[in-house]
Structures are given as structure tokens and as C-alpha cells.
Amino acid sequence: MKSRIILYCVAACSLFSMYSCDDFLDTQNYVKKDTSNFPQSVDDADQLLTGVYSELNLINMDPDDGPLFIAEVASDDRFASGGVNDNTAQGADKLLRYGVDQFLHTWEKHYAGIYKANMALESYEKIQGWESDAQKNSFYGQTYFLRAYYYFTLAQMFGEVPLILTSEGGNLPKSSAKEIYAQIATDLKNAIEMMDATKYPNFESGRATRWAGEALMARVFLFYTGYYGMTSLPLVGGGEISKDEVIDWLEDCRDNSGHGLVGDFRNLWPYTNTYTRDDYPYVAGKVGIDGKPLEWAGDGNVETIFATKFSNVYAQSAGYVNYYPLYFAPPINVGEDTFPWGRGWGKACVTPNLWNEWLAEEPNDLRRQASIIDVRDHNEMKNYTWGANNEMEETGYWQKKIVAVAAKDPESGNFVSGFAVLASGATDHIQFCNTQDLIHIRYADVLLMHSELTETTAGINAVRARAGLNGISTYSLDALKKERRFELAFEGLRWFDLMRWGDVSEALEKQVGQPIYNRGVAINMPTFSTGFRTRYEATGGFWPIPDSQIDLSEGVLTQNKGWTETDAIFQGW
Structure with missing residues (x-):
């Protein structure tokens, strides 16, 4: 399609340096990289692969239409919140759209990642000087993993999308779900088979591994078979991935990867870092489930199987800081009254239902307070201002897994915007100080x-034991659903779990009537448009393709169902 051809050209330009000082009569270009001289070396191959990874960071530039943000606010566990003009997010929370190109950034960046993966896969055979077949296979395996990851995200977001497998691009219609998932499964199978069994931590943090491929294959299998009512994953050219194969891969990851559970659930999250912990009453002086003082396990810890990495060096370049902690932090001023939380843009309050249901079902589960800030609790915040910055859909509950965490300078006694300012020299500014990993797959x-x-029950009970809970004696799907909701809350998985289990409508209807505050005024959450159940039935849970992409395709690409009617438009509060 025209738009994608343009996008691919932009992506291609990012791979090659455009600077040249060619001699007028010399036809040999010595300094400019193009397809005649790039790639040639293993270093060139690494540049190609780094380019494929880079889209993970660039997707982070605009969280408002990012997969994590949309999955969170669409679920039953969070409202969109934000200010009076945050109509895009507040519409998505109600399965409504606001604007014609709401998801353009996500669409473009995922296809840019796919383009770069396609180019890399086409180019690796040109490389001279591979150290070994294992090194070469690792490059191929990582690239197959990333292409599968980008396509799986698109498929979960938009359903059927164009399947583009060469760097030439083209104006292509949507492929069927079966075709898309066959490609995803085939890419992941290639990744698993091509990457070696190097154990954690003997590989570069942030790189895809065999273990990440095995875990992602299971996630893909569960979504495809659950949502589409299938019993296996198809493969390109015939064949299938069976449940037994997926189980074998999970057991390989479980038994041979070197990954494991962090000793205490609270040590997964940055608020237990040493620059914050001792001044935060909830964790100060506490001993964990493992009998050790609480202390953040850090980025790239034993439980992290795949994550996006961030950097202090390029912290003022969009995409190189983690913007989600900024988006998800409450609209507060950093200081004694609100410590240890950093200032943010007030998006995605936790619903009262989650807090109340969690308390009722598992009253002794430490993960509830380890995951949620209750602003009424002075151990969490001494003084909270309701309605700050005209906050909408405010509940007084904020998640604390992916959030800005402040710190106090032990020398000056002054507060800094983020703990990374003291830990690693990050810039002391709310937009540039959040550099913690964005975790996509955990061992739990x-x-x-x-x-x-x-x-x-073995897996469930291992996770429960780490939370200080007794095990369950008999497996049930209801017990599994509850455990996933509590263990993996706020990590971008709940919405897709509800979709594959067929539980969306019932779960979302419970949001109606929940108490919220709009600009400090107490109200109950009303019904919008035709209501949650009708909107889900109309859309199937998939989001609108950006209209500009449909226009540029000249009718080859068609809009997803449920997004062209007037009742799909969010009219605002």
C-alpha cells in the first residue's frame, strides 16, 4: 500500500548513513552505506538486528495508543482517568474511538519493526565472517522472534492485518487470522530451534532468547486457541503446533533456562530500590517471604524473560526513556506529602472493584498492597489532593508496578524526581528519569x-507460595483465572485473557456504577454510547485501523467491524 511503501522507505533510510564525499569520476562509493556494500560484516549484522529491536523503544514514544496502555484501560481493572482533554484514552476505556488516526503510531511502528526484520532476514546470508553457525543462527532466531512479537501484537490489537514478509512491501489486503497465526507460530518455531540453550544470566540482557520464544509461543497458543476456538496453532505450509508441544517448550523453559521466581514479590518493583526503600513506610525495615530484607531485584533480574531496555545516555531522546511510569503516576508534586511516588500525568486509575474483590477473595494476599497504592493509607501517601489538574475518573487507587518512583538524596536531603537520578545519573526531570525495564514476559x-x-496446580502453587499464600489442592479454571488476575495485574495481559476466555462483557459491565471523582466531584461511572456489552459484541475486542491507512490503500484495506457507526464515537464527558 502507498502508506506502507512510504513507511518502508523511511525505515530503510534509518538503516543506512546518507553522508557521502564521492569523487566526481569514481564510481566506487567508499563511505555511504547502501545495498551494494551493506551489510557485509558481523558488525553490520548487529546494526541490522539493533534496528529491529529499536522499534520496541520507539513504540514507547506515544503510550496513549500503545498496546500496554490500551490493554490496561480496556480491561475491567483500570479506568482511563487523565485530564479533561484526554478523550482518546477515555474513549478507548469505553471501547469507543476519538479521532480518525487514533492508533497510527502503533500501526506504523510495528510495521516498521516488521520491515526491518524482513530486511535483516534477507541480508544475513550476505554476511562474511560469522564466528560460528551458532552465532549466525542466533541472529536469525532473534529476528524471527521479533517479527513474531510485532505481528502478534498487531493481531491482538487489530485482528486481521496485512501479512508482509519481504522488504518490498506492497498494497496488500488483510490476511486471515489463520494465515497470520501460522506465520507467527512458524517464526517462533524457527526462533526456538535456532537459538541455543544458553542459561540465564549468560546472555546479553534485553536480547530475545530461546526461553523467550518458548514462553511467547505459549502465550500465542493460548490466545489463538481460546479466542478463535481452535485446538492447535497452524504452521505455514501445513502442519500444526499441538498443546503437548507447547507444554514441552514451557517445561524446557521452566527446567533449563536458569530463570526463576524472585524471592519476594515486592522485590520485582522499583519502589524497593535502596534509594527509596528506607524512607517508604510500607517496605522500610521489612523482611521478605524469603527471609531477606526487601531489595529491588533490578532490571534484567532472574524473573525477567523478555523486556524493553532503556538508557540514561539517550534519556532526552523520545523512546529511550520509559514513558509508562510517567503516564501512570498520579498528578502530584514530589515531596514529603506524596513520597515515594513521582509526579506523572495521572492516567489509568485502578478500579475500586479490583481492590474490593481482591480483598474479599484473598484477604491475606500481600500482592494487593504490593501492587496498588491506596491514597487513603498514610503509609502510601501522607497527603493526597483530589482533583489535582482536573483529574477525571479518579478512584484513589493507583498501581505501583509501572510508576514513577521518587527518592531522597541522602547528602542534601532533597527529593529527586526518580530514583534513577541517584542510582545511575538520570536527568532529574519527570520526563527523563524513568529508565526501568518495561517487562513483557515474566517467569511467573x-x-x-x-x-x-x-x-x-504446581505452577499456581509456586506463584502463591512466593506471595505467602497456601497452595490449592485441586486445579480449576476459575482458580487459574483469579491467580492470573492478581499475579499479573497491570502488566498488559488482563484484557487479552478476558478476550480468550470469553469473559469480556460480564467483566466490563461491572464497571458501571463504580464510584469515581471527576475534577474532585464524586459521581458513579455511567454507561456510554450503547454500553460495554454491545460495543464488545460489535467489535470483537479489536481496534480501528487508522483511517489514513485505509484511504492510502484505495480500498484494498478495509475497516474493522464496529468502528464506522456513529455510536462508536466517544463524545466526551
């Missing part, structure tokens, strides 16, 4: 997926 999810596929 591997255990829970294994329990779900095998219908056994």
Missing part, C-alpha cells in the same frame, strides 16, 4: 501458563 507467567495447559 510461564508457571501459570503451564498450569493452565496441563490443568495442574
Whole structure:
């Protein structure tokens, strides 16, 4: 399609330096990289692969239409919140659209990642000087993993999308779900088979591994078979991935990867870092489930199987800081009254239902307070101002997994915007100080997926034990659903779990009537447009393709169902 051809040209330009000082009579270009002289070396191959990874960061530039943000606010566990003009997010929370190109950034960046993956896969055979077949296979395996990851995200967001597998691009219609998932499964199978069994931590943090491929394959299998009512994953050219194969891969990851559970659930999250912990009453002086003082396990810890990495060096370049903690932090001023939380843009309050249901179902589960800030609790915040910055859909509950975490300088006694200012020299500014990993796959999810596929309790009980809870004696899907909701809350998985289980309508209807505050005024959440159930039935849970892409395709690409009617438009509060 025209738009994608343009996009591919832009992506291609990012791979090659455009600077040249050619001699007038010399036809040999010595300094400019193009397809005649790039790639040639392993260093060139690494540049190609780094370019494929870079889209993970660039997707982060605009969280408002990012997969994590949309999955969170669409679920039953969070409202969109934000200010009076945050109509895009507030519409998505109600399965409504606001504007014609709402998801353009997500669409473009995922296809840019796919283009770069396609170019890399076409180019690796040109490389001279591979150290070994294992090195070459690792490059191929990582690239197959990333292409699968980008396509899976698009498929979960938009349903059927164009399947483009060469760097030539083209004006292509949507492929069927079966074709898309066959390609995803084939790419992941290639990734698993081509990457070696190097154990954690003996590989570069942030790189895809065999273990990440095995875990993602299970996630893809569960979504495809659950949502589409299938029993296996198709493969390109025929064949299938069976449940037993997925279980074997999960057991390989469980038993041989070197990954494991962090000793205490609270140590997964940055608020237990040493620059914040001792001044935060909730964790100060506390001993964990593992009998050790609470301390953040850090980025790239034993439980992280795949994550996007961020940097202090390029912290003022969009995409190189983690913007989600900024988006998800409450609209407060950093200081004694609100410590340890950093200032943010006030998006995605936690729903009262989650807090109340969690308390009722698992009153002794430490993960509830380890995951949620209750502003009424002075151990969390001494003084909270309701309605700051005209906050909408405010509940007084904020998640604390992916959030700005402040710190106090031990020398000056002054507060800084983020703990990374003291820990690693990050810039002391609310937009540039959040550099913690954005975790996509945790080992706990591997255990829970294994329990779900095998219908056994071992994985569930390992996760519960780490939370200080007794195990369950008998497996049930209801117990599994509850465990996933509590263990993996706010990590971008709940919405897709609801979709594959067929539980969306019932869960979302419970949002109606929940108490919220708009600009400091107490109200109950009303019904918008035709209501949650009708909107989900109309859309199937998939989002609108950006209209500009449809226009540029000249009718080859068609809009998803449920997004062209007037009742799909969010009219605002």
C-alpha cells in the first residue's frame, strides 16, 4: 500500500548513513552505506538486528495508543482517568474511538519493526565472517522472534492485518487470522530451534532468547486457541503446533533456562530500590517471604524473560526513556506529602472493584498492597489532593508496578524526581528519569501458563507460595483465572485473557456504577454510547485501523467491524 511503501522507505533510510564525499569520476562509493556494500560484516549484522529491536523503544514514544496502555484501560481493572482533554484514552476505556488516526503510531511502528526484520532476514546470508553457525543462527532466531512479537501484537490489537514478509512491501489486503497465526507460530518455531540453550544470566540482557520464544509461543497458543476456538496453532505450509508441544517448550523453559521466581514479590518493583526503600513506610525495615530484607531485584533480574531496555545516555531522546511510569503516576508534586511516588500525568486509575474483590477473595494476599497504592493509607501517601489538574475518573487507587518512583538524596536531603537520578545519573526531570525495564514476559507467567495447559496446580502453587499464600489442592479454571488476575495485574495481559476466555462483557459491565471523582466531584461511572456489552459484541475486542491507512490503500484495506457507526464515537464527558 502507498502508506506502507512510504513507511518502508523511511525505515530503510534509518538503516543506512546518507553522508557521502564521492569523487566526481569514481564510481566506487567508499563511505555511504547502501545495498551494494551493506551489510557485509558481523558488525553490520548487529546494526541490522539493533534496528529491529529499536522499534520496541520507539513504540514507547506515544503510550496513549500503545498496546500496554490500551490493554490496561480496556480491561475491567483500570479506568482511563487523565485530564479533561484526554478523550482518546477515555474513549478507548469505553471501547469507543476519538479521532480518525487514533492508533497510527502503533500501526506504523510495528510495521516498521516488521520491515526491518524482513530486511535483516534477507541480508544475513550476505554476511562474511560469522564466528560460528551458532552465532549466525542466533541472529536469525532473534529476528524471527521479533517479527513474531510485532505481528502478534498487531493481531491482538487489530485482528486481521496485512501479512508482509519481504522488504518490498506492497498494497496488500488483510490476511486471515489463520494465515497470520501460522506465520507467527512458524517464526517462533524457527526462533526456538535456532537459538541455543544458553542459561540465564549468560546472555546479553534485553536480547530475545530461546526461553523467550518458548514462553511467547505459549502465550500465542493460548490466545489463538481460546479466542478463535481452535485446538492447535497452524504452521505455514501445513502442519500444526499441538498443546503437548507447547507444554514441552514451557517445561524446557521452566527446567533449563536458569530463570526463576524472585524471592519476594515486592522485590520485582522499583519502589524497593535502596534509594527509596528506607524512607517508604510500607517496605522500610521489612523482611521478605524469603527471609531477606526487601531489595529491588533490578532490571534484567532472574524473573525477567523478555523486556524493553532503556538508557540514561539517550534519556532526552523520545523512546529511550520509559514513558509508562510517567503516564501512570498520579498528578502530584514530589515531596514529603506524596513520597515515594513521582509526579506523572495521572492516567489509568485502578478500579475500586479490583481492590474490593481482591480483598474479599484473598484477604491475606500481600500482592494487593504490593501492587496498588491506596491514597487513603498514610503509609502510601501522607497527603493526597483530589482533583489535582482536573483529574477525571479518579478512584484513589493507583498501581505501583509501572510508576514513577521518587527518592531522597541522602547528602542534601532533597527529593529527586526518580530514583534513577541517584542510582545511575538520570536527568532529574519527570520526563527523563524513568529508565526501568518495561517487562513483557515474566517467569511467573510461564508457571501459570503451564498450569493452565496441563490443568495442574504446581505452577499456581509456586506463584502463591512466593506471595505467602497456601497452595490449592485441586486445579480449576476459575482458580487459574483469579491467580492470573492478581499475579499479573497491570502488566498488559488482563484484557487479552478476558478476550480468550470469553469473559469480556460480564467483566466490563461491572464497571458501571463504580464510584469515581471527576475534577474532585464524586459521581458513579455511567454507561456510554450503547454500553460495554454491545460495543464488545460489535467489535470483537479489536481496534480501528487508522483511517489514513485505509484511504492510502484505495480500498484494498478495509475497516474493522464496529468502528464506522456513529455510536462508536466517544463524545466526551
